[in-house]
Amino acid sequence: MNKLNSLAPPDVEQDEDLDFVAILDVLIENRRMICAIVSACFALAVLYAFLADPIFQSDIMVQVEESPDTSAAKSMLGDVSSLFDVKSTAAAESQILGSRLVVGRAVDQLNLFIQAEPRRFPVIGGWLARLDLAPFSTGFLGFTWGPETINVAKFDVPSMLEGVPFRVTVVAPHEYELSGSRLTQPIKIDVGRPQIVPTEYGDIYLEIRHIYGGIGSSFRLTRYSRDETVSEIQHALDIEEKIKDSGVLIASLQDNTALDVSRELNEIGRQYIRQNVERKSAEAAQSLAFLDERLPQIKAKLNAAQSRYTEMRNAHGVIDLTEEAKLDLGQATDAQARLLEMKQKREELRLRFGPSHPAILSLSAQINELESYQRTVEAKIKALPDSEQSAVRLLLDVQVNTDLYTSLLSSYQQLQLVKAGKTGNVRLVDVASMPDKPVKPKRLLVIAGGLAVGLAMGVIAAFLRDVLFRGVTDPNEIERRAQLGVYATIPYSTSQVDLIKQARNKKGQPSLLALNAPHEPAIESLRSLRTSIQFAMLGAKNNVVLVGGPTPGVGKSFVSANFAAVLAASGKRVLLIDMDLRKGYLHQYFDLERSFGVSDVIAGSQTLEHAIHREVASNLDFISTGVLPPAPAELLLSPAVETLIQTVSKSYDIVLIDSPPVLAVADACILAPAAGTVLLVAYSGTTKMGEITESVKRLRNAGSAVGGVVFNGMRTTGRYGYGSKYASYRYVDYKYSPKQGV
Structure with missing residues (x-):
């Protein structure tokens, strides 16, 4: 090679890692492409911000109370009522609030697995309807352009048709036509009349209670799987305890319409309160069943003890007890009554909880202490004269069984009040109101995000173009x-x-x-x-x-x-x-x-x-x-x-x-x-x-x-x-x- 040809400019010291001039060159040379991408993203963001369906949000407030009973009720029910107070933590109650039990009941009550909505023109149809701008008459191009609504009372389909859309079209003032790809031919049905529609997959049960719309109004009708609907709502339901250990839960939900979101959320709250009351009543009913079995047995023991004591008095007359014997009798009676009561409570708790439950373990420890104390009192009674021992034991049986029977009978009456009660230990503090403004899309945020995304995409595209398609520059x-x-x-x-x-x-x-x-x-x-x-x-x-x-x-x-x-x-x-x-x-x-x-x-x-x-x-x-x-x-x-x-x-x-x-x-x-x-x-x-x-x-x-x-x-x-x-x-x-x- 000619020496002259091999001459090159002297190297210039530069930062190999961070070449700001080269970066600036790439951006300037591709400025038209960057501006085009930013403009396109900005336009798409503006269209989305104004044309996207609005999302509304509402919430309810639930309080988990330590004891739902009033002071008057407490005086009537005593300690028995506290046995059936659900002392769940707020974390546990939040899980119950969002459970399939509660959400599933709300879905069934409101038929949320049925979706019936007007057929709107793509992209701009919903926007025109929200602004009440109907540029065309109802039914033009097969779409609805105004505020048409439909109320479906029942829509049951075979499992194979779940998620398959059908079309409902108003053909007369009180008549509509049901059509779909899975129907052999359209079927005309009167509004308000239940109808069975046969298909190759099974029968369809349909009842449309009301249609608000002129002739030609068209609606899209779909029956979804109940389980999928419940899962979707569970996923959308947001439950949190904003202040720790406050026992106050906030549940929020989002939906496309303000009316639906408040209606769904309030129904979830009602079903949650209902299951709490039912749970407390069910536990009381379980204990009542146990007492129904035990009360006759205790009554028989009381009668037998009274008969033995009467026979002893008839045979030996009235025996005067010494002060020491009276003291021992009182202590023994008290210990025996308390012991029997605790054993009774333990049996009741075993019906509700497992043997390793903390409440059962605590009662077992107290029972062991009372049994030890009872053995001490028994030893004192054995030290009395024989005649006094017999009198004390017979009198002890009578008093203990009398106290036990009286206590159980009182508990039975109290449990009946608990079972009949209509309140639980949770209450709905705030119901969901119908929101005035949507929470999404946040127009300014969407537009700003569109600009940011467009700028990022433009810069990335510029550098990709420079790396992949650019020729020699050096x-x-x-x-x-x-x-x-x-x-x-x-x-x-x-x-x-x-x-x-x-x-x-x-x-x-x-x-x-x-x-x-x-x-x-x-x-x-x-x-x-x-x-x-x-x-x-x-x-x-x-x-x-x-x-x-x-x-x-x-x-x-x-x-x-x-x-x-x-x-x-x-x-x-x-x-x-x-x-x-x-x-x-x-x-x-x-x-x-x-x-x-x-x-x-x-x-x-x-x-x-x-x-x-x-x-x-x-x-x-x-x-x-x-x-x-x-x-x-x-x-x-x-x-x-x-x-x-x-x-x-x-x-x-x-x-x-x-x-x-x-x-x-x-x-x-x-x-x-x-x-x-x-x-x-x-x-x-x-x-x-x-x-x-x-x-x-x-x-x-x-x-x-x-x-x-x-x-x-x-x-x-x-x-x-x-x-x-x-x-x-x-x-x-x-x-x-x-x-x-x-």
Whole structure:
């Protein structure tokens, strides 16, 4: 490789990890795409915010009380009532509130597994109905446009038809038509009359109580699975104890309509209170059943004890007990009564709880203590005289059984009151009210979120596009990977674009940048290319330079035309030939016609002398494409092409040939062997490294070597120059200033 070709700009110290200039470049270059994505997301967010179905939320407040009974009730029921107070924690009650038992009862009571709603026009139908804007009459296009409603009392379907939508259409003032894909034919039914509809899957039971809507009103009717409906409501029901250990639960629910959400939530609260009362009554009934069995047994024991005591008195008369015997009798009676009462309570609790329940274990410990105390009292009684012992024991049996029977009888009466009670230990403090405003969608939040998402997506898309689809942006990468020298780096010129626009509007004015703005940074870069190419041509076989590019749109025609003018400005006689016989347009830069050009000379229909446009610029001649031939590649294979190039090569210092794209057609590979120097034009951010290497490979296979690369289209980025992303190139407008006398 030529030493000159291997020269590269010095490395500039930069932060490899955080290249803010490169990031800024990517964002600026893709700003239109980013704005388009942000605008699209913003529009979608606005549409969703205003057209989405509103979501309403309501809540109820439930208090879990320590003891629901009033003081009067407590005085009547005593300790028995406390046995049936449900002393559940708030956490446990929250689980019960959201249980399938409670939610399932509410679902059954309100028929929540039946969904009947008007058929609205997609997207905007619900919005129009909410605003009461009915642009069309009822039934237009098969949709409802106003505030139509329907009340379905019963809709039972076979399990195979659960979730299958049916259509209800009003056909007369008190008549509707049921249709659906699973029905053989539509069926007309009177409003308010139960109807059995046979299907291949089983019978459908339907009763529509009321329809508010004109003829043509259409509704979508669906019966869902009860279990799925219960599960959905359980999932949607939010229960929390906002203040810890307060015993107050807040249950909230969301739904599409304000009326439905309050109705559903209040029914859940009622069913929760109902199950709490039922649970307490059921426990009392269970204890009553136990006492129904025990009371006759205790009564029999009491009668037997009284009979034995009466017989003893009849046989021995009244026995006066000493003070010590009376004391022992009182202690024994009290201990025995308490022991029997605790055993009775333990038996009752065992019916409700397991043997390892804390309440049962506590009673067992107290019973053990009383039994120990009772043995002590028994020992004292044994120390009394025999006559007093017998009297004390018989009297003890009578008193204990009397107290026990009286206590159980009182408990029985109290339990009957508990069972008949209508209150539990939970109460509904606040019922669900019908909300005035929806909680979703939060329009400002949705719109802001849409903007944020759009911005994020736009930035991500910009960087993905840069990574996946962007071409080479660093000239050093070409030198490193393609092993080709970069002769010049040409910045993007907006002035050239303006000149072309002016030339279209004003005939007779050339649009060549080198002639109209010779101090443009792009032209200064071409002057650097002129110096580099002169050294590169020292060892070339001739003075013919071919300018090509991998693909269309890389700016090879711009480079060819302006480079020819720059070469001619140095005093050399230059001939520019447009040999892109497919889409060549170099003649437009000089405001010339295409006719009488290369194709005519090769075909023999025109002489070379007549095809050359003399002095299109100082020291610059030009040959256009001529009439575009139907088979350019075959025409270029003609021996006349080589003869033409050899002829003009002898008459000019430099012959510059603009060729078609290398990868698009074979024309460039046909022309390249005739040139002593081949330049390949690559466009910044467009030309990919694979396109460069493939072009070099094809030209090599054709017998020609690429001398170097012209890197075109570098875009400045304000005060950042070309930034580290572009290997730190920066162009300035350097020219003489007569005012300063330089």
